[in-house]
Amino acid sequence: MSSFIYYVNVEHRKYAKANLDYVFNDSLSNERKKEIIQNSYKNIVYNIYEFIENQSLTKEQLLSRILIENEYIIKDAIEYKRKIILVTAHYGNWEYGSSVIPLKYGPTTMVGRPPNNRYLNKEIEETRTKNNTQMLTKKNASRGLVKALKDNRIVGLVIDQHNKNGIDVEFLDHIVKQVDTTARLAFKFDAVIIPIFFTRESFGKHILTFSTSLDSRDYKSSDKIEKLTQAQAEVMSEYIKKNPDQWLWQHRIFKEYSKDIYK
Numbered sequence: 361m362s363s364f365i366y367y368v369n370v371e372h373r374k375y376a377k378a379n380l381d382y383v384f385n386d387s388l389s390n391e392r393k394k395e396i397i398q399n400s401y402k403n404i405v406y407n408i409y410e411f412i413e414n415q416s417l418t419k420e421q422l423l424s425r426i427l428i429e430n431e432y433i434i435k436d437a438i439e440y441k442r443k444i445i446l447v448t449a450h451y452g453n454w455e456y457g458s459s460v461i462p463l464k465y466g467p468t469t470m471v472g473r474p475p476n477n478r479y480l481n482k483e484i485e486e487t488r489t490k491n492n493t494q495m496l497t498k499k500n501a502s503r504g505l506v507k508a509l510k511d512n513r514i515v516g517l518v519i520d521q522h523n524k525n526g527i528d529v530e531f532l533d534h535i536v537k538q539v540d541t542t543a544r545l546a547f548k549f550d551a552v553i554i555p556i557f558f559t560r561e562s563f564g565k566h567i568l569t570f571s572t573s574l575d576s577r578d579y580k581s582s583d584k585i586e587k588l589t590q591a592q593a594e595v596m597s598e599y600i601k602k603n604p605d606q607w608l609w610q611h612r613i614f615k616e617y618s619k620d621i622y623k
Contacts (some may be wrong), residue, residue: 443551469508
């Protein structure tokens with residue numbers, strides 16, 4: 361299935377190759393880049409299979425698929441009654457965030473983009489929301505996130521896509537536009553930002569890693585919004601470079617300043 365998608369999805373396959381060339385240049389062979397793109401498509405297919413299968417699993421069965429690293433990071437934030445903002449990338453099976461986080465740590469509000477297929481959208485919405493997860497679309501995200509934090513809900517966002525209204529950050533060694541909403545919310549609500557990653561070990565098996573928290577209290581300069589947003593981009597870059605096969609390379613993440621690479 362993933363091989364079929366790889367060969368027929370020509371446009372996005374070319375975007376992925378352009379991104380890999382731009383990030384790694386000649387440090388990776390063309391054969392290795394092709395392998396990364398194929399694995400990226402395979403990861404998409406696995407995510408779809410897991411999405412379907414997870415709907416029939418009990419809470420215990422679902423959580424048994426996840427090994428958790430650095431759990432103390434989120435537990436400390438909960439214990440000290442801090443507002444929590446989780447950020448992640450299209451890495452591994454990022455969809456697990458809408459089920460595992462509320463099942464383990466409390467009511468959660470996530471921002472997600474609905475798929476283009478309205479029938480699949482209905483299924484995904486039901487699955488995302490059944491475990492005490494509230495889903496917001498980008499259109500109504502700002503107001504919903506403010507309310508969620510006021511209500512002491514954990515909030516989560518995927519932040520690794522191009523955002524024309526964002527600010528400039530260095531991501532994967534190049535300047536891109538990244539959303540700064542997470543930083544603004546962190547300062548408004550005295551929150552901690554915790555990057556998380558669901559790294560795939562095999563089909564149905566993932567490691568949930570809580571990365572070192574980024575505490576808004578540690579940023580006091582006049583450009584604190586920029587610095588906290590950059591700090592998030594650096595964590596994302598580190599994880600993607602460490603395991604590029606798990607990232608969704610098909611986005612035109614660099615199109616703001618380097619759109620010619622996609623021609």
